[in-house]
Amino acid sequence: MRMSRYFLPVLKENPSEAQIVSHRYMLRAGMIKQSSSGIYSWLPLGFKILKNIENIVHEEQVRAGHIPMLMPTLQSADLWRESGRYDDYGEEMLRITDRHGRDMLYGPTNEELITDIFRSHVSSYKDLPLTLYHIQWKFRDEIRPRFGVMRGREFYMKDGYNFDLTKEDALHAYNRHLVSYLRTYERMGLQAIPMRADGGPIGGDYTHEFLVLAETGESEVFYDSEITDLRFGDRQIDYDSVEQCQAVLEEFTSRYARTDETHDESIFAEVPEARRRTARGIEVGQIFYFGTKYSDAMGATVQGPDGKPTPVHMGSHGIGVSRLLGAIIEASHDDKGIIWPEGVTPFHCGIVNLKSGDAEADAACEAIYGALAALGLEALYDDTSERAGGKFATMDLIGLPWRITVGPRGLKNGVVELTSRRTGESEELPPEQAVERIAQIYGRAAPQA
Numbered sequence: 001m002r003m004s005r006y007f008l009p010v011l012k013e014n015p016s017e018a019q020i021v022s023h024r025y026m027l028r029a030g031m032i033k034q035s036s037s038g039i040y041s042w043l044p045l046g047f048k049i050l051k052n053i054e055n056i057v058h059e060e061q062v063r064a065g066h067i068p069m070l071m072p073t074l075q076s077a078d079l080w081r082e083s084g085r086y087d088d089y090g091e092e093m094l095r096i097t098d099r100h101g102r103d104m105l106y107g108p109t110n111e112e113l114i115t116d117i118f119r120s121h122v123s124s125y126k127d128l129p130l131t132l133y134h135i136q137w138k139f140r141d142e143i144r145p146r147f148g149v150m151r152g153r154e155f156y157m158k159d160g161y162n163f164d165l166t167k168e169d170a171l172h173a174y175n176r177h178l179v180s181y182l183r184t185y186e187r188m189g190l191q192a193i194p195m196r197a198d199g200g201p202i203g204g205d206y207t208h209e210f211l212v213l214a215e216t217g218e219s220e221v222f223y224d225s226e227i228t229d230l231r232f233g234d235r236q237i238d239y240d241s242v243e244q245c246q247a248v249l250e251e252f253t254s255r256y257a258r259t260d261e262t263h264d265e266s267i268f269a270e271v272p273e274a275r276r277r278t279a280r281g282i283e284v285g286q287i288f289y290f291g292t293k294y295s296d297a298m299g300a301t302v303q304g305p306d307g308k309p310t311p312v313h314m315g316s317h318g319i320g321v322s323r324l325l326g327a328i329i330e331a332s333h334d335d336k337g338i339i340w341p342e343g344v345t346p347f348h349c350g351i352v353n354l355k356s357g358d359a360e361a362d363a364a365c366e367a368i369y370g371a372l373a374a375l376g377l378e379a380l381y382d383d384t385s386e387r388a389g390g391k392f393a394t395m396d397l398i399g400l401p402w403r404i405t406v407g408p409r410g411l412k413n414g415v416v417e418l419t420s421r422r423t424g425e426s427e428e429l430p431p432e433q434a435v436e437r438i439a440q441i442y443g444r445a446a447p448q449a
């Protein structure tokens with residue numbers, strides 16, 4: 001993408017309404033624009049990152065054997081009356097009446113809708129296990145929407161639902177989700193720690209939240225510091241293996257880690273004092289096992305092996321896709337701007353032309369831009385006539401992990417500059433080698449010599 005043709009409405013000043021760094025940078029980098037309280041338009045740069053995050057979530061869900069689909073945002077109140085949550089959900093639910101006077105609502109979550117789909121189409125235990133998911137906008141009329149996309153009213157969520165014949169099978173689904181979530185967050189450059197939490201309006205008493213530690217997090221958390229040493233890494237897990245998934249769950253949940261909702265001082269006191277930590281965290285996901293809560297209320301049964309109708313065991317599992325942009329920025333930034341991890345970056349690298357209009361500099365930039373594109377790598381090429389300082393400031397603010405700087409002086413010596421946004425370190429090398437390095441970083445085939 002050429003900067004001169006892009007839509008990147010960068011703000012020079014700090015917006016006064018933003019209290020935390022991620023909100024500030026998202027507004028300044030022209031990623032989002034508030035349309036009303038807690039509701040945002042996703043401008044091109046923000047939209048691109050949202051889609052990258054969504055793609056990682058999809059890939060990891062499919063890897064775990066879960067099946068993608070799409071349910072609507074608007075739901076009939078009748079389903080929620082069946083489960084009893086129409087009244088229970090309270091003022092967070094946005095209620096709407098259509099022209100025929102029918103009660104509708106903008107879905108804050110989809111347990112009822114998916115249970116209705118299940119009971120309409122699945123009747124035998126032979127069709128189990130089944131895990132369906134979608135990534136769709138949700139609405140919760142939060143009393144205090146704040147921090148930009150962190151606590152929005154309209155927000156993007158991946159929500160998945162498992163249906164199993166027995167509690168044991170459903171607990172395997174729970175463990176499988178925990179494993180796949182660990183992989184998902186690490187691909188985004190995040191450490192998200194599973195912590196025992198409270199079921200809240202979703203229900204059940206077996207649930208873990210995934211928290212990214214950050215001073216600006218809304219949750220208070222208590223944990224054994226040893227847990228921060230754990231990494232999922234690139235282990236290959238067989239998602240159908242009960243033992244393997246169980247082992248990962250045990251490894252990642254055996255140390256003390258709880259949100260304030262379930263915190264227990266007497267158990268925490270058993271952690272050696274030097275390892276006891278109290279901190280704040282951003283909740284980027286939550287998994288639940290709630291047994292037959294919805295299947296009992298809504299009559300979702302299957303014919304069991306004994307021929308008798310059996311209510312299915314269920315769980316649901318959510319990832320805050322739009323919130324993740326804020327969480328990643330909170331975890332990865334400096335005083336100049338965002339530092340995107342390679343896994344989610346909107347462009348693989350930036351190209352800064354120090355002298356747009358100079359025939360040689362223009363030609364070198366075009367060649368690099370074209371060579372990257374031929375490798376399937378997308379660069380944001382600043383071809384504008386803005387001064388160099390301004391171009392660098394914009395690149396630093398929007399946080400592309402790599403930058404290639406091209407100017408007449410370097411070109412005289414046959415070199416351009418490759419700079420890491422994270423370390424600030426620069427290296428001079430011939431343009432072809434700079435392209436090669438970017439290709440290596442992103443695991444693309446290096447160009448032919």
Ligand code: P5A
Nearest residue numbers: 109151152155159283284285286316317318320323
């Ligand atoms: C699990 C999926 C559920 O709703 N039902 C379907 C279950 N869980 S949850 O914890 O309530 O939400 C899942 C994740 O969504 C994000 N989230 C939000 N993101 C932005 N703004 C909000 N107001 C908001 N509320 C929830 C969180 O990341 C949460 O973990």
